[in-house]
Amino acid sequence: MVKTAKQMAPEFRKFREYLTQRAGVSPEHVEALLPSVSLKFCKKGEVILAQGAVGEYIYFVEQGLLRFYTIDDQGKEHILQFAPENWWISDRNNFNQNQPAEFFLDAQEDSWVVQLNQSFFLKASEMSKEFRAFHDQLLQRRIFQLYRRVYALIGTSARQRYEEFIKAYPDLIQRVPQWMIASYLGITPESLSRVRREVAGK
Amino acid sequence: MVKTAKQMAPEFRKFREYLTQRAGVSPEHVEALLPSVSLKFCKKGEVILAQGAVGEYIYFVEQGLLRFYTIDDQGKEHILQFAPENWWISDRNNFNQNQPAEFFLDAQEDSWVVQLNQSFFLKASEMSKEFRAFHDQLLQRRIFQLYRRVYALIGTSARQRYEEFIKAYPDLIQRVPQWMIASYLGITPESLSRVRREVAGK
DNA sequence: CGCGTGATTGAAACCCTTCAAGTTTAGTGG
DNA sequence: CCACTAAACTTGAAGGGTTTCAATCACGCG
Numbered sequence: 001m002v003k004t005a006k007q008m009a010p011e012f013r014k015f016r017e018y019l020t021q022r023a024g025v026s027p028e029h030v031e032a033l034l035p036s037v038s039l040k041f042c043k044k045g046e047v048i049l050a051q052g053a054v055g056e057y058i059y060f061v062e063q064g065l066l067r068f069y070t071i072d073d074q075g076k077e078h079i080l081q082f083a084p085e086n087w088w089i090s091d092r093n094n095f096n097q098n099q100p101a102e103f104f105l106d107a108q109e110d111s112w113v114v115q116l117n118q119s120f121f122l123k124a125s126e127m128s129k130e131f132r133a134f135h136d137q138l139l140q141r142r143i144f145q146l147y148r149r150v151y152a153l154i155g156t157s158a159r160q161r162y163e164e165f166i167k168a169y170p171d172l173i174q175r176v177p178q179w180m181i182a183s184y185l186g187i188t189p190e191s192l193s194r195v196r197r198e199v200a201g202k
Numbered sequence: 203m204v205k206t207a208k209q210m211a212p213e214f215r216k217f218r219e220y221l222t223q224r225a226g227v228s229p230e231h232v233e234a235l236l237p238s239v240s241l242k243f244c245k246k247g248e249v250i251l252a253q254g255a256v257g258e259y260i261y262f263v264e265q266g267l268l269r270f271y272t273i274d275d276q277g278k279e280h281i282l283q284f285a286p287e288n289w290w291i292s293d294r295n296n297f298n299q300n301q302p303a304e305f306f307l308d309a310q311e312d313s314w315v316v317q318l319n320q321s322f323f324l325k326a327s328e329m330s331k332e333f334r335a336f337h338d339q340l341l342q343r344r345i346f347q348l349y350r351r352v353y354a355l356i357g358t359s360a361r362q363r364y365e366e367f368i369k370a371y372p373d374l375i376q377r378v379p380q381w382m383i384a385s386y387l388g389i390t391p392e393s394l395s396r397v398r399r400e401v402a403g404k
Numbered sequence: 405c406g407c408g409t410g411a412t413t414g415a416a417a418c419c420c421t422t423c424a425a426g427t428t429t430a431g432t433g434g
Numbered sequence: 435c436c437a438c439t440a441a442a443c444t445t446g447a448a449g450g451g452t453t454t455c456a457a458t459c460a461c462g463c464g
Contacts, residue, residue, distance in 0.1 A: 070353055078357040080349050092342040103349070125334060132327060132334070139341035140294040146348035147282050147305070151272055153355040154388030155280040158452075177410060186356030191452055193412055360420070379442065393420055395444055 010062045012039065015114045018060070018086055023134035029127050036123060038115045042066075042107035049091060049105040054098055057115040058090040059083075064111020065175055069183070070103050079183040082108070082172055088138065108176060158187045159195045212264045214241065217316045220262070220288055225336035231329050238325060240317045244268075244309035251293060251307040256300055259317040260292040261285075266313020267377055271385070272305050281385040284310070284374055290340065310378060360389045361397050 012034060019025040019033075039062070042048055049055045051070065059066065061083050068081040068089055080103060083089035091101040124131045152161050162185060166173055173181065182192035214236060221227040221235075241264070244250055251257045253272065261268065263285050270283040270291055282305060285291035293303040326333045354363050364387060368375055375383065384394035 068349075070357070072357050076357070078353055080352055091346075093346040096339055096342055102346075121338075125338075136323075136327075136338070136341070137298055139338070139345065140298055142345050143341065143348065144293075144295045144304075146345065146352065147270075149352055150282055150348065150355065151280055153352065154385075155272070155274050155278070179410070183356075188453060189411075190413085190454080194452090197412085381442070390421060391443075392422080392445085396420090399444085 009039065009041070010112050012037075012062065012114060014062045014086060015060055019131070024130040025124075025128050025134075026130070029124075029131070032127065033120065033124055036117075036120050040113050040115055042111045042113060044107055044110050047104060047106045048113070049101050049103075051102060051104050052100045054100055055091065056117050058088060058092075058117075058121075059105070060114040060116060061085050061087050061089070062112040062114055064113075065108040066105060066111060066113070067108045067176075067180070068103055068105050077183055078186075079180055082169070082176065082184065084172070084175070108180075153186055158185060158191055159199065161185045161187075162192065162195050163199065211241065211243070212314050214239075214264065214316060216264045216288060217262055221333070226332040227326075227330050227336075228332070231326075231333070234329065235322065235326055238319075238322050242315050242317055244313045244315060246309055246312050249306060249308045250315070251303050251305075253304060253306050254302045256302055257293065258319050260290060260294075260319075260323075261307070262316040262318060263287050263289050263291070264314040264316055266315075267310040267374075268307060268313060268315070269310045269378075269382070270305055270307050279385055280388075281382055284371070284378065284386065286374070286377070310382075355388055360387060360393055361400065363387045363389075364394065364397050365401065 015037075016030055016034075019030045020027055025033075042064070048059065048066070049057075063085060065085075066083040066087075066089055067079060068083060068091075069077050069079040071077050081089060089105065091103050091105065093099050093102060121135070125135070152164060156164075162181075165181065165185060178192055178196075179189035182189045185192065187195075217239075218232055218236075221232045222229055227235075244266070250261065250268070251259075265287060267287075268285040268289075268291055269281060270285060270293075271279050271281040273279055283291060291307065293305050293307065295301050295304060323337070327337070354366060358366075364383075367383065367387060380394055380398075381391035384391045387394065389397075
C-alpha cells in the first residue's frame with residue numbers, strides 16, 4: 001500500500017552507497033552534498049516530467065522503477081528507457097538548456113527518487129575529482145549503450161532484440177507488462193506475444 | 203589528390219576555434235593543451251579503429267568525414283554515426299575501459315583528425331572549468347540525439363526517417379553514397395531508392 | 405461476481421526485404 | 435579525352451516479417 005512505502009522513506013541509502021562505492025566519492029564529500037538534494041516519493045503512474053514542461057532535475061532512482069517515453073501523433077507510447085534502482089534518468093536537453101522537455105517521465109512502480117539540480121552537479125564536480133571522472137564515465141557508458149540499441153534496431157530482428165533484452169534485463173520482465181517491453185523493443189504487443197511463443201517452443 | 207590534401211595540414215585550425223569559440227576555453231589554456239594532442243591524416247577508406255582492437259584515442263574531425271559502424275554476422279555494415287568536421291567520435295567503451303572496440307571507425311573522405319588520449323581530457327578538465335562544463339554538455343547532447351534516433355527507429359516509418367535525415371544533415375546527402383544513408387536509416391538501398399522516388403513525386 | 409487490463413490467436417494487409425536484372429554514374433588507365 | 439570497368443542507383447516481382455484489426459481468453463481487484 002502506498003502509505004506503507006512512503007513511511008519507509010529510504011533516506012538516500014542507495015544514493016549514498018552509490019556515490020561512495022561506485023563513484024568513489026569520499027563519505028565527507030557525500031555528506032557535504034546531501035543537503036542540496038531532495039527525496040521525492042512518486043506513486044505508481046505519477047508523471048514526474050511531462051513533454052513540454054520545463055523541469056530542473058535529473059533523477060536518481062532510490063527505489064522503484066521509472067519509465068522514460070514519448071507519445072506520437074497517433075497517441076502511441078514509445079518507451080526509450082526503463083530506470084530501475086541505481087539509475088539516473090532525465091530529459092537531458094530540458095535539464096541543460098531549459099528547453100521544454102521532449103519526453104515523458106513517469107513512475108511504473110511506487111518509487112523514491114533523488115532530485116538533483118544543476119548546482120548539485122556543479123558543486124559535486126568542483127568538490128570531487130572522483131565524482132567528475134565517474135559522472136563522465138557514466139555518460140559515456142550511456143552513449144555506448146545507446147549505440148548498441150541503435151544497432152539492435154537497425155541490424156537485428158524482433159526476436160533477436162527480445163532475446164538480448166531478457167539477457168540484459170532479466171529482472172525487468174517480471175516488473176513491467178509485456179506490452180511495455182514490446183514498446184521498448186519497437187514492436188507491437190501482438191508481435192512480442194508471437195515471438196515469445198516461438199522462442200519458448202524451440 | 204592525396205598529397206595535396208596532406209600538404210595543406212590544417213594545424214588544428216578548427217580544433218583551436220572549436221575550443222575557444224564553442225567550448226569557451228581560454229586561448230592560453232588551448233595553447234597549453236595542444237602539445238598533448240596529435241594530428242593524423244587519414245586517406246579515404248582507411249580504417250582508424252577496427253572492431254576488436256584496443257585504441258587509446260578519441261577523435262576530433264578537423265577536416266573530412268568519418269564513419270562509425272559495425273559489421274554483422276552476415277558481413278553487412280550498419281552505420282551508427284557519421285562524423286563530419288567539428289565532430290567528436292570514438293568507441294567510448296574501448297576508450298574508457300581499454301576493452302576491445304565493438305565498432306569500426308574509418309575515413310569516408312580524405313580526412314584530418316585530432317587524436318586525443320585520456321590524459322588530454324584529464325588535463326583539460328583539471329585546467330579549465332569551461333572545458334569541463336562543455337564536455338559534459340557535449341556528452342549529454344549526444345545522449346539526447348541518440349534517444350531521438352531510437353525514437354525514430356521504433357516509432358516512425360522509413361520515409362519519415364529519411365525526411366528527418368535530410369532536414370538534419372542536408373550536407374551529408376551530397377557527401378556519402380545513398381546506400382550508406384540507407385544503412386544509417388536502417389533500411390536497404392533499394393528501399394531508400396523507392397522512398398526517394400515517392401518523396402520526389404509528391 | 406463483473407469489470408478492466410493485459411495476453412493470445414487468427415486472418416488480411418502492409419511495409420520492407422530479397423533477388424535479379426538493367427541503367428546510370430564515377431573513377432582509372434591508356 | 436575517350437574507353438572501360440566497377441560501383442552505385444533504379445526497377446520489378448516475389449517473399450517475409452511485422453502490423454492491424456478483431457475476437458477470445460486469463461487474471462487481479464473492487
